[in-house]
Amino acid sequence: MDILGRALERQSTHGDALLLCVGQPSTGAPSPVVAQAETAVREDILGYTAASGTPELKEAIAGYYRRRYGVEVDPRRILITTGSSGGFTSLFLAVCDAGDEVVLARPGYPAYRNVLQALGVKLVEIDVTDPEHGFQLRVEDLEACTPRPRAVIVTSPSNPSGTVMDPAELRRLAQWCDENGVVLISDEIYHGISYGAECRSAAEFTDRAVIVGSVSKYFSMTGWRVGWLIVPPELVEPLDRLHANFTVCPPALSQQAAVKAFDHAALEELDAHVQRYARNREILLTRLPAMGLGRIAPADGAFYCYVDVSSITADSFRFAHELLDATGVAVAPGVDFDPVQGQRWIRLSYACDTDDIEAAMDRLEAYIRA
Ligand SMILES: Cc1ncc(COP(=O)(O)O)c(C=O)c1O
CATH class of the missing domain: 3.40.640.10 (Type I PLP-dependent aspartate aminotransferase-like (Major domain))
Structure with a gap:
């Protein structure tokens, strides 16, 4: 929530925040609802x-x-x-x-x-x-x-x-x-x-x-x-x-x-969102290993990639803050989910637009390589 608050602040000052930290779909309720x-x-x-x-x-x-x-x-x-x-x-x-x-x-x-x-x-x-x-x-x-x-x-x-x-x-x-x-x-x-x-x-x-x-x-x-x-x-x-x-x-x-x-018409709309998540997931699973972040929990479901970042930081909380300040990309630090090992991990949510996922990967890659 701390990262989200800062990301929203960044959005109001810079207009460039990419919210890969939030655990919710970027879409509204299905139309029958x-x-x-x-x-x-x-x-x-x-x-x-x-x-x-x-x-x-x-x-x-x-x-x-x-x-x-x-x-x-x-x-x-x-x-x-x-x-x-x-x-x-x-x-x-x-x-x-x-x-x-x-x-x-x-x-x-x-x-x-x-x-x-x-x-x-x-x-x-x-x-x-x-x-x-x-x-x-x-x-x-x-x-x-x-x-x-x-x-x-x-x-x-x-x-x-x-x-x-x-x-x-x-x-x-x-x-x-x-x-x-x-x-x-x-x-x-x-x-x-x-x-x-x-x-x-x-x-x-x-x-x-x-x-x-x-x-x-x-x-x-x-x-x-x-x-x-x-x-x-x-x-x-x-x-x-x-x-x-x-x-x-x-x-x-x-x-x-x-x-x-739970009606058929609603489920059809919702399945289209899942297809977008699947495309976003493919992008992450291709691009993260290519930038040296290859240890990823089996991303079988939900819209999360849990990524081991211990090769680039010993403190995922600090990393999440620095990444946000430098690039506008907001990710959730693993310590939110694991007080013991979480400093090695970050969670990326890919429930957003595919363009945002691509842009976030471009910025993350440039940040890591700099
Ligand atoms: C595993 C899990 N359970 C429960 C919840 C709570 O969700 P809600 O109260 O919106 O149903 C969340 C929210 O992110 C979650 O990730």
């Missing part, structure tokens, strides 16, 4: 909804899981949240007590670490940057934990690394968690954005896992603040109560509009 929002604004009073969300949106999400993954999800097990982030605190309050242990990958999405820590939950962070891990957790990591952890969080495709967990490994993890009474929390908010790798939902392998979903990434609707949790039956009521107290309900307008995000 916008049309539905216009109608809802005119015709609906937009009052409170049920705390766990509207039945229509839950049905739409259940239908999407049926079509996309071939699984039947009871809509009563779906809770709509204010962005997926809006479900984190209540989820961890419902699942964990202070002092419990939760396993998560390092590097990983920082909000998980921060929210868990704020609730007094102990983090068991596993460094997944070595080749054996390939940037994802494995069953062996959980087996090594004594006592058994309360929960494990997996994110596939991952932020920041973009790596996708092998479906067989996800199945193995889901089975292991079921057998050992560990809550599997599967963050699948980048599903829909992958480049050949198969993104399977943990919901295909178990109905005991918690699935975290969102319209923010593939659906290109970050600011609409709609996400969802699919939970085992016994978590529905506690979460419903917590949400009613924390937020009353997710935004009514966004919920009404989001119902249309």
Whole structure:
């Protein structure tokens, strides 16, 4: 956020900022969503909804899981949240007590670490940057934990690394968690954005896992603040109560509009964005190694390249600031995602225009060679 703030300042003074630091699409919501929002604004009073969300949106999400993954999800097990982030605190309050242990990958999405820590939950962070891990957790990591952890969080495709967990490994993890009474929390908010790798939902392998979903990434609707949790039956009521107290309900307008995000017409528009991400990704995967930055996490999905910059800096935070000042290119330093090894890494988001990716690579190359 610090880099983003400075990049926006740079944009106002120099007009040349290229924002490869932000984790969001550069496009708006698909047109059926916008049309539905216009109608809802005119015709609906937009009052409170049920705390766990509207039945229509839950049905739409259940239908999407049926079509996309071939699984039947009871809509009563779906809770709509204010962005997926809006479900984190209540989820961890419902699942964990202070002092419990939760396993998560390092590097990983920082909000998980921060929210868990704020609730007094102990983090068991596993460094997944070595080749054996390939940037994802494995069953062996959980087996090594004594006592058994309360929960494990997996994110596939991952932020920041973009790596996708092998479906067989996800199945193995889901089975292991079921057998050992560990809550599997599967963050699948980048599903829909992958480049050949198969993104399977943990919901295909178990109905005991918690699935975290969102319209923010593939659906290109970050600011609409709609996400969802699919939970085992016994978590529905506690979460419903917590949400009613924390937020009353997710935004009514966004919920009404989001119902249309799963229609064929919307998905067609969204797939066109993914094709652009694929072109941008190709450019990065060609140009970065050519400038000596060849150690890149397998960029299987999401719109991120996680790049080892230890050949040119020992401090990615400083590097990100200096690069921005010298060139206008804004990247996210790895320390945001990995407090231990992150000084070796930067994350590039390629959800922007292809011209911006080309320009950013030109400037980065000139900066490194200077
Ligand atoms: C892995 C992951 N999970 C969850 C979120 C939260 O997204 P939102 O609250 O917009 O659904 C993000 C945002 O970048 C993310 O990268």
